[in-house]
Amino acid sequence: MTITxxxxxxxxxxxxxxxxxxxxxxxxxxxxxxxxxVAEWKLPGGGWVxxxxxSDKAGASTLTLIVDDLAEELGRLSLQGLKPVAKSMGDFFKTAKFRDSDGNQIIFSQPQHGTY
Structure with a gap:
């Protein structure tokens, strides 16, 4: 089997x-x-969200979205009234975490140069 x-x-x-x-x-x-x-968004790489x-499972989900430019994405999201609850920079990724009204965690992550 090949996952596509x-x-x-x-x-x-x-x-x-x-x-x-x-x-x-x-x-x-x-x-x-x-x-x-149900609502669905297609991502440029072919995946879907x-x-x-x-109601039984609301608030227990985590989604990580990989972006090319985290700063640019944070600027766009700020214009939409969305602010991260946390930001961090590690050896491999820069990240910003958001939460929807149910508490689901959405992470925007930018790979550091040379790690992706």
Whole structure:
């Protein structure tokens, strides 16, 4: 078997409230709404991020998004009213962590030069 792609799922309590946050996070409306309680964004590399209404699991998800320029991304997100809850710089990655209204963790990560 060869794995060729991935779909990351994030459980939320209220899909309407979550849509506001994730549309600002991704800078656009979802690429697909296959059913009323699911929204999906396609990433340039081919993967997908899905938010889905699931009250039992809401707030327990983590998503890491790899970016080319973390500073640029933080500037864009700031204009959308989104501020990181934490930032860090390690030997391999610079990161900024965000939380949606359910407490799900979204991490933006930029590889350090020579590590990716």
């Amino acid at each position: 792609n991935a779909l990351a799922g994030i459980a939320v309590d209220d899909i309407t409230e979550a849509l506001d946050f994730y549309e600002r996070l991704f800078g656009r409306a979802p690429d697909a709404r296959p059913i009323s309680d 899905q938010i889905l209404a699931d």
